[in-house]
Amino acid sequence: MRPYLQHPLxxxxxxxxxATVLSWWLGSDKPVASHQAGVLTAVSILVVAxxxxxxxxRNYMEVRFAPSWLQWxxxxxxxxxxxxxxxxxxxxx
Amino acid sequence: xxxxEAPVMGxxxxxxxxxxxxxxxxxxxxxxxxxxxxxxxxxxxxxxxHELFLQSQQYLSQNLGFCNTLILLTSSLFVALGVHxxxxxxxxxxxxxxxxxxxxxxxxxxxxxxEWYSKLVGGLTISTNxxxxxxxxxxxxxxxxxxxxxxxxxxLWRELRGAPTPRMELVEAGGIYWHMVDFxxxxxxxxxxxxx
Numbered sequence: 001m002r003p004y005l006q007h008p009l010x011x012x013x014x015x016x017x018x019a020t021v022l023s024w025w026l027g028s029d030k031p032v033a034s035h036q037a038g039v040l041t042a043v044s045i046l047v048v049a050x051x052x053x054x055x056x057x058r059n060y061m062e063v064r065f066a067p068s069w070l071q072w073x074x075x076x077x078x079x080x081x082x083x084x085x086x087x088x089x090x091x092x093x
Numbered sequence: 094x095x096x097x098e099a100p101v102m103g104x105x106x107x108x109x110x111x112x113x114x115x116x117x118x119x120x121x122x123x124x125x126x127x128x129x130x131x132x133x134x135x136x137x138x139x140x141x142x143h144e145l146f147l148q149s150q151q152y153l154s155q156n157l158g159f160c161n162t163l164i165l166l167t168s169s170l171f172v173a174l175g176v177h178x179x180x181x182x183x184x185x186x187x188x189x190x191x192x193x194x195x196x197x198x199x200x201x202x203x204x205x206x207x208e209w210y211s212k213l214v215g216g217l218t219i220s221t222n223x224x225x226x227x228x229x230x231x232x233x234x235x236x237x238x239x240x241x242x243x244x245x246x247x248x249l250w251r252e253l254r255g256a257p258t259p260r261m262e263l264v265e266a267g268g269i270y271w272h273m274v275d276f277x278x279x280x281x282x283x284x285x286x287x288x289x
Contacts, residue, residue, distance in 0.1 A: 002194065004174045004177070004178065004186070004190075007174060007177065009170060009174055009177065010170060010174070010214060013167070013169075013170040016166050017163065017166060020159065020162050020163060020166065021248070022286070023282075023283060023287060024155065024159045025287075026164075027146045027155060027283075027286065027287025027288065029207045030156060032118070038289055039289070040129070042287075043267070043273075043289040044289050045283050045287045046283055046288065049179050049279045049282070049283035050280075050281075052276070052282065056169060056272050056275060056276045056279075057272070057276065059173075060169055060170075060172070060173040060268075060272045060275075061111060061269050061272045061273075062111040062265075063111070063217055065108060065109065065111070066108065066109065066111060067108060067109075067110060068133040070110065070117065072144055077124050077128070080128060080255060081131065083126055083282065084128070084131070084132055084135070085131065085135060085284070086286075088135040088136075088138075088139045088140075089139065089288070092135075092139030092140050
């Protein structure tokens with residue numbers, strides 16, 4: 001088991017774990033200085049989530065070794081979600 | 094991320110499709126369906142009644158959502174290591190990793206059940222308001238995906254334990270599905286629990 005626990009996949013898990021702690025901290029109830037500051041915090045949480053998704057897709061799902069059409073499709077989906085969600089936060093209210 | 098080497102197949106490293114094309118058609122379709130659902134949720138929130146959504150969001154436990162994120166994250170690691178071990182021909186270790194991943198999936202379901210129960214006894218049901226309608230439907234659809242993923246893991250476990258030469262395409266496809274369940278939760282956690 002030990003070689004597996006020292007595998008780069010395990011180190012990536014640690015990075016994902018720390019990123020989750022960061023987004024949890026960003027999302028915890030804190031006084032917000034202004035509406036814009038609140039939107040900025042929300043978009044920061046979104047960015048962390050998108051980065052985590054991309055790390056899982058490229059490394060755990062091994063898309064980084066896949067044909068380029070699949071890499072582009074996955075990145076396009078991530079970009080679509082980022083653009084859609086952040087637009088709602090920036091422009092809807 | 095440096096240091097994550099290419100999967101080794103027969104001693105050669107090459108650009109290849111993990112799993113098979115069918116699992117990717119299914120996974121990408123599912124990803125798009127979830128995106129449409131995120132859009133519906135955001136429309137109801139930001140264009141509909143943001144104050145109601147903000148107030149309702151206060152009733153969700155960020156800590157339970159955080160715990161479930163760590164649980165799924167860990168299950169994904171076990172699945173990734175299981176696929177890696179299977180590729181090396183270490184099928185006993187691979188099946189053990191799948192057992193650990195499955196255990197994490199079951200714990201996720203228990204935490205989710207507790208979370209739903211605590212809301213329901215507090216009178217917060219699917220018909221309470223638009224936010225809780227989205228909350229129960231989105232997390233419910235995700236739970237269905239977890240259940241399908243657990244079934245997939247059992248199929249893989251049997252393949253690794255029983256087949257003389259386990260089919261790597263099947264093992265990879267199961268892993269891909271499970272990771273999708275994991276990363277879709279990242280976005281659900283961010284949208285429902287964290288982003289105000």
